[in-house]
Amino acid sequence: MSRRSIALAVVGILLVALPLFAGNYALSVATLILYFAYTGQAWNVMMGFAGQLSLGHALYVGVGAYAAGGLFFYYGIGPWAGLWLAIALCVALGLAIGFLAFRFGISGVYFALLTIAFAEFTRIGFDHFGWTGGPGGMFLRVAQRDTWDLANFRGPPLMYYYAMLALTALAFLACSLLLRSKAGYYWQAIRENEEAARALGINAFRWKLLAVAISAAMTAVAGVFFAFYYNNLFPEQIFNISRSIEIILGPVIGGVGTLFGPVLGAAVLTLLSDGITEALGAMGFDIPGVKQVFYGLVLLGVVMFLPHGIWPPIARRLRL
């Protein structure tokens, strides 16, 4: 076994055993970390692998959440069916955005602007649709919290933790397989130099669309989780651009294009920002916005001193 797989196994065992010695609060923080690790991994497929910068991934979280949440709210249809609607809608949206951009040669920051635009006008639209509840929000029925109701994805925090752990592990595995496949090589070639990639027989348009579709589908699943975990959905919150930024901070700080980066970045950010809020609270301070300032400082430090993220130097040091 390589050092890398041993490290992975150790982390995996620790995460599976975590509920044995963690209370509900620690579990909720861990769930949040895994949530950002997962969405970061999804975003990384598009940006880290294929080099297409999305600053509007909240779009897929929101549409996924409202698709599955709406089905449950209006028709009592559980998330296992809603999941497929969420994925289908998000893939369709991603393909539409990708088609518009790649067909007309929109790339780089202009592509990023397009992704923001779609997230923003979806937010405004959802604020005005009657069936979403508009700015007043949509509230899913909160049922028994002590038994595991897997069919309706209702249960104690432990269930959500393990669900998120399973998703994150699956995403990690899928991404590591993708990266080593033809798709991974083609995406990286497009990321590094699109013209050279085309000259090697790569239909860049098609492969970029595939990256967007996979990333959107993965993020849609996070949206479904979000809906059934938090039980309340507000367009203003879920589609907000700061949600999109939160998704990309993990991989940016951990290391764009790496498999461990999104996971490590999510853990570092969530733990530190929670820790700071806690510590300040204990000292009697309650400063609104301290989390944002903290994110800004960490980002500044990483960009200045570790432009490739914190994972690559760690990997070198530990020979992983």
Place this chain on the structure above:
Amino acid sequence: MSVLLEVRGISKSFRGLRAVHDASFDIPEGDINALIGPNGAGKTTIFNMIAGVYAPDSGEIRFGGVPIQGLRADQVCAAGIGRTFQIVKPFAGLTVLDNVMVGAFLRERQASAARALATRIVERLGLGAKRDLPASSLTLPDRKRLEVARALATRPRLLLLDEVMAGLRPTECDLMVAVFRELNRADGTTILLIEHVMRAVMALAMHIGVLHHGEVIARGTPEQVVRDPAVLECYLGEEAEV
């Protein structure tokens, strides 16, 4: 010998600037052909039209009897034409082997098969010792070799080489010449090269086309071309020693 590539009267203008005018030539299968001419003669424009970077304004390009003008770059490559870039374009963040594997995936679905093919090609181009280094760490001669290796990994029937000798020292240049000769002899790969380095052209080319102001002014064997008065005047210069 059958004709592999037929170029018939292609023209291309950029905003009124006539880059290539009514250029025609044939490349027989198994041949090594050179296209020479002064800077701005339209050599790279012709290359780009063959490789599908842009379509000719008029004229026809046939590859193996099938019209290919207007196809996209990736379709041209899939049809069996590999190319290198004059200004090298390595996938800087990937290793040498991974760079070549990207090309190998055109004909191989499985990563293991692509890796095997890429490894053979990397060895052949003399990059074996550097296969695990990032492409960004390579020197210019090695980057030129990497360009060739990547193009070869797509298993082309026709290889377009855009000034791969430029910037190489004479000994490095001779090594490249040996690689192309071997490639042509052993695999039967047809080669079309644009080149300024006459040392390489004379050593390699079986036929030469001379381009001037976007027009083909002479075609023939190297011996014929270097004695052509029109060529001497416009390009080689009267005192040229070959």
